[in-house]
Amino acid sequence: EIVMTQSPVTLSVSPGERATLSCRASQSVSSSLAWYQQKPGQAPRLLIYDASTRATGIPARFSGSGSGTQFTLTISSLQSEDFAVYYCLQYNNWPPLTFGGGTKVEIK
Amino acid sequence: EVQLEESGGGLVQPGGSLRLSCAASEFTFSSYAMSWVRQPPGKGLEWVSTISGSGGSKYYADSVKGRFTISRDNFKNTFYLQMDSLRAEDTAVYYCAKDPYYDSSGYMYRGYFDYWGQGTLVTVSS
Numbered sequence: 001e002i003v004m005t006q007s008p009v010t011l012s013v014s015p016g017e018r019a020t021l022s023c024r025a026s027q028s029v030s031s032s033l034a035w036y037q038q039k040p041g042q043a044p045r046l047l048i049y050d051a052s053t054r055a056t057g058i059p060a061r062f063s064g065s066g067s068g069t070q071f072t073l074t075i076s077s078l079q080s081e082d083f084a085v086y087y088c089l090q091y092n093n094w095p096p097l098t099f100g101g102g103t104k105v106e107i108k
Numbered sequence: 109e110v111q112l113e114e115s116g117g118g119l120v121q122p123g124g125s126l127r128l129s130c131a132a133s134e135f136t137f138s139s140y141a142m143s144w145v146r147q148p149p150g151k152g153l154e155w156v157s158t159i160s161g162s163g164g165s166k167y168y169a170d171s172v173k174g175r176f177t178i179s180r181d182n183f184k185n186t187f188y189l190q191m192d193s194l195r196a197e198d199t200a201v202y203y204c205a206k207d208p209y210y211d212s213s214g215y216m217y218r219g220y221f222d223y224w225g226q227g228t229l230v231t232v233s234s
Contacts, residue, residue, distance in 0.1 A: 034220040036153075043203055043224035044153065055222065087153055091219030095167040097143075097155035 002026050002090050006100035012108040019075040021103045023088035028068045032092030035064055035073045038102075039084045047086075048073065075105075083107055110134050110223040112204050117228030120194055124232070128189040130204030130225055138162070138182035141207035141217035144189050146200035147227075156202070159187060161214030172198075194232045201227040 003026040013019045023033065031051040036044035046055040048064035051071060061076040075082055088100040116128040130142065144156040157178040158167045166178050175194075180187035191198065205221035 032219070038153075043226055044221075045224075046220070046222050049208070049218075049220055049222075089153075089220055094219055095155075095158070096169050097158070097219055099153040099155065102152045 001096055002029060002093055002098050004088055004090055004098050004100035006086075006088060006103050008103060009101070010104045010106060012106050013078050014108045015080060016077050017108075019078055019082075019105055021073040021075075021086055021105070023066075023071040023073070023100050025069045025071075025090055027093075029090040029092035031067045032090060033064075033066070033071050034089045034091065035062075036087045036089065037082075037084045038087065044087065078105070110206060112206060112223055112225035114202065114204050114225045114228040117202065117230045119231045119233065121234050122195060122232055124194050125190070125192045126194065126230060128191065128202055128204075128228060128230070130187050132185045132187075132204075132206070135206070136210070136212075137185040138214055139210050139212050141209070142180065142187045143205045143207065143221060144178065145203045145205055145221070145224075146198075146230075147203070148197075148200045154200075157189065158207075158217070158219075160217060161211060164215065191230070194230075196232050199230060199232050201229050203227045 005024045007022045033051045035048040038044040052064045063074045085102045085104045111133040113131045141160045143158040159178045177190040204225045206223040207217040208222040209218040
């Protein structure tokens, strides 16, 4: 099973600042990595797939990078609606599909 | 717009059974793999099970293998999760989710999820 580790667990950022979230895989997942945003009481929303491709309707301030075992989600200028929990998901080698533990982006 | 709507959640005693349903609309249901993902209260996301568009391939997390059964009815645009021998640790919001890969034969899929339902809460407690 591929273990996905996200860091930090909590990220405190001021509106307008840049946020950088990390996701590390226990073995290579190539570029088969997706990022999701989840707000309280809501279902997750797909942001990025194939490590760097934005999903339909996702603002350009969200970008993904990385391959192999190290991945990054960058939010270039945080808006109020971006404060949420973010999860990475690997789909290169499954079952099982595995999520990271999540990073909570909170207002500083 | 793709629509996914779960139903069937509720309170059940340990050792009991429950069947979740996910009704899909606004896409060619039989051409997409579908999955269940769960989230215990206050915790992260856990993949539970996936079924191919044709229904011929099914996958399960080790934590539910032998207790849960995924199935689909492509005529009703609905898929299911039969949950037996339920345990307290199965308590979670259960989401249904759609794979993004279109395959008219119903055999291929990517493994991530582009659309999710709003979730249904399953509580296992005496």
